[in-house]
Amino acid sequence: MGYLKGFAITGKQIGKPKVTYQYPEEKRPKPERFHGRHVLSRYEDGMEKCIGCELCAGVCPARCIYVRGADNPPDAPVSPGERYGFVYEINYLRCIHCDLCVEACPTEAITDSKLFEFSFTNREDAIYTKSELVVDDEGKPKHLPWEDWKDGDDRNTSGWVRATSPSGNAAYEGKVLWSGELGYGVRPPQAGQSDPDAADYPASWDISIRESNAGEVKGVGVRSERPKAREPHPVHEGEHDHGHRPEAHGDH
Amino acid sequence: MGDPLFNHGLSFAVALIVIVKTLIVFVMLLVSVLFMIWYERKVISWMQNRYGPNRAGPYGLLQSVADGVKVFFKELFTPSNSDRPLYRVAPFLALVPAFLTFSIIPLGGTIRVAHHTTRLQLVDPPWGILLMLVMSSTAVYGVMLAGWSSGSKYPLLGSVRASAQMISYEAALGLSIATVVVLTGSLYTSAIVGHQHGLLHYRGTTVPLPAYNVFRSWLVPFVIFIIAITAEMNRPPFDLVEAEEELSGGFMVEYSSVGFALFYLAEFMNVITNSAIIVTLFLGGPDGPRIFGNSVGPFWFLVKEFVFLFTYVWLRATLPRFRYDQLMDLGWKRLIPASLGMLLFVAAVQTGDRPWVFGVAGGLIVGGLLLGRALAVGKQATEIETRTEKVG
Helix, strand or coil, X not given: CHHHHHHHHHHHHHHCCCCCCCCCCCCXXXXXXXXXXXXXXXXXXXXXXXXXXXXXXXXXXXXXXXXXXXECCCCCCCCCCCEEEEEEEEECCCCCCCCHHHHHCCCCCEEECCCCCECCCCHHHHEECHHHHECCCXXXXXXXXXXXXXXXXXXXXXXXXXXXXXXXXXXXXXXXXXXXXXXXECCCCCCCCCCCCCCCCCCHHHHHHHXXXXXXXXXXXXXXXXXXXXXXXXXXXXXXXXXXXXXXXXXX | CCCHHHCCCCCHHHHHHHHHHHHHHHHHHHHHHHHHHHHHHHHHHHHCCCCCCCCCCHHHCCHHHHHHXXXXXXXXXXXXXXCXXXXXXXXXXXXXXXXXXXXXXXXXXXXXECCEEEECCCCCCCCCCHHHHHHHHHHHHHHHHHHHHCCCHHHHHHHHHHHHHHHHHHHHHHHHHHHHHHHHCCCCHHHHHHCCCCEEEECCEEEEEECCHHHHCCCHHHHHHHXXXXXXXXXXXXXXXXXXXXXXXXXXXXXXXXXXXXHHHHHHHHHHHHHHXXXXXXXXXXXXXXXXXXXXXXHHHHHHHHHHHHHHHHHHHHCCCCCHHHHHHHHHHHHHHHHHHHHHHHHHHHHCCCHHHHHHHHHHHHHHHHHHHHHHHHHHHHHHHHHHHHHC
């Protein structure tokens, strides 16, 4: 009875674990490079990274960033360069969290936290000023009264989030291409990108979603555990063109 | 037959009992609709690996109450193009039949209240089950007038579909009810239920099955009835009337606030009422084994009712919507001939002697007539087609 097959399928779902998150009480882990509320980073010596170049404001499609640069005072410089961000404001009523500012920034000054639960109740609170955006003396983002910070929301807020292999070129994997940072030093690079199967298995946060949910969900087309480490991918002769991405190497 | 309450004329006590019964049924129905809305959302969520409503009250039970309160405080919007009186009346035309149909459902045997014996049934009129047909025809007007009076396009399309659909399936519905009436020999719903008591007898032997009409009518009218009544109340998979993707809500696009709430109420009331009708017609209503020597009609009624409530949610969770031509195809080419044939067959079995010969002969005659008519119509249509081709 082919007609009844569908009923069996829907009927069987009743006892299965639910995939819904009970949101305010239960929150799903966020991706490593989540586009959240911005922070302005500082170097390890406490100097601000922002040089007031206004590239972020120029690239912003929502025109939500307002920056004014000023010459560093010679006796007490704010940033290591010639100039520094004198005024820095982001209007979060306009920001679309596209992260073009983060990509445009030449000094990795503006980066992301993973915070998205900040519901201000008036328009003035929506405009974050420089003092609210710059990290504190321990390198942690400042916590404002209306922000709901969770564990891990302030993790990896630095140039680290921008790239582990710039321009997607795996040749740069494992190389540190970002500056050090107050409170953390130079962060180590993320590993695992040259694995030829990297594109096949879900990101770590994706696995944790499914595991946190009372058993694995089968048949969604997702491998619920990371496959065992394989032999290093053999490099064939004549395959040295740099535009070649590791995923495109075919079957092995 | 009829309610023994009126055997000794109408007195104040009798009137009071009737009023109390009416109130009880009314309140019970309203509460069960609130429950049904919650239940449908919950079960459909489970079938889609979700939790469903779980915020308002324990297990989200008060969700429908919260939604109801909210919807009644919304703006009652009337489109400027609408036909105002009809626009206002239409939701009630959909709701009232759903209420009224439930009044003929027998919920149990008789009880004694203050020296009066009365049935656990609001009314038991001699025309009985015909009331259900009357009311389902009236409900068409609710949907039709709602679409017409809204004065906009999508509701109109929805209501045109609705009237075509509901009228088409009413034929199959009526024919399968006729099968039951043929079996029972009475229109009283209490008689239909009473007749299904005991064990099944077939040509002198006792079959270890209850004598429910679902078995006595050879199952087919039961299936046809379920399909037809689902189409009749515009539930999925026959919800072309409010097809979200095509008509963005169909006949009730323009309704807000109370009007919307009434349509919503009517839909779920219909689910409850029509499940009760199915139970009454085909599954013996409140009939069932005694528990500890007590007759527990209402309990068995609720158990059976619940099975069908679940079935309706299950249907909605499983089946995609029919295409319009498939709907008409199923109604006219499958259900109506099948129910007509089954009516003839069951009637033949009832007559006793040589039922198969009688049934086959009757089926052949009807089938031949239908086929002849269909061929004639087809020929005519082809002629018209070729004619227009020549002109064009």
